[in-house]
Amino acid sequence: MTLQCPTCEKALGSARHVFALQAQQVEYTLPGETPNEQAALKTLALTTPKRYCxxxxxxxxxxxxxxxxxxPAELQFGRVEGGPICPCGHCGKPVNMTQIHIGVIRGHVALKPNGEESYPNEQTMHTVLCKKCIGAQAQDLMAFARNHLKKVKAAQRREQRATEREHARERDAAERSAKPAI
Ligand SMILES: [Zn+2]
Ligand SMILES: [Zn+2]
Structure with missing residues (x-):
């Protein structure tokens, strides 16, 4: 089935522009002086209500x-700055960008050979939503993103423990070889 652009009714190609809810997290790891410059956005999951040409x-x-x-429709002109705290587009309460939250975005995605869409490589974030204001669809997305992050963290911890064990073995070996033979 070929998807159509809901505005102009052209058939969608592999390069698309999507409107999406994004489970995301910001880390301030990039070089720069302001949060805007330092912010590195991590996409954890995406749900796409509409796709356009x-x-x-x-x-x-x-x-x-x-x-x-x-x-509100005025959010079409809204742009989320680098944080670390941004107002919820619905109720205005502060949203902590360093924790998993939902962004309302649009951006370019590409259809991959396996039929899945990539995450947006370039995007406009119109607003973010606080925990209270996310709809049922986005709550599923949040749960999925939290789960995903838990797995990533568990894998990181496993890797770290393995590295520590490796280091301990090396230390032991070094100590043994440093002992004078009797
Ligand atoms: Zn179109
Ligand atoms: Zn809210």
């Missing part, structure tokens, strides 16, 4: 896409 076709429907999420 171009950003122009996506922008044409942005107001209604936002309204469907219970968000």
């Amino acid at each position: 171009t950003s122009a076709c996506c922008k044409a429907q942005l107001p209604e896409l936002l309204e469907k999420l219970g968000l």
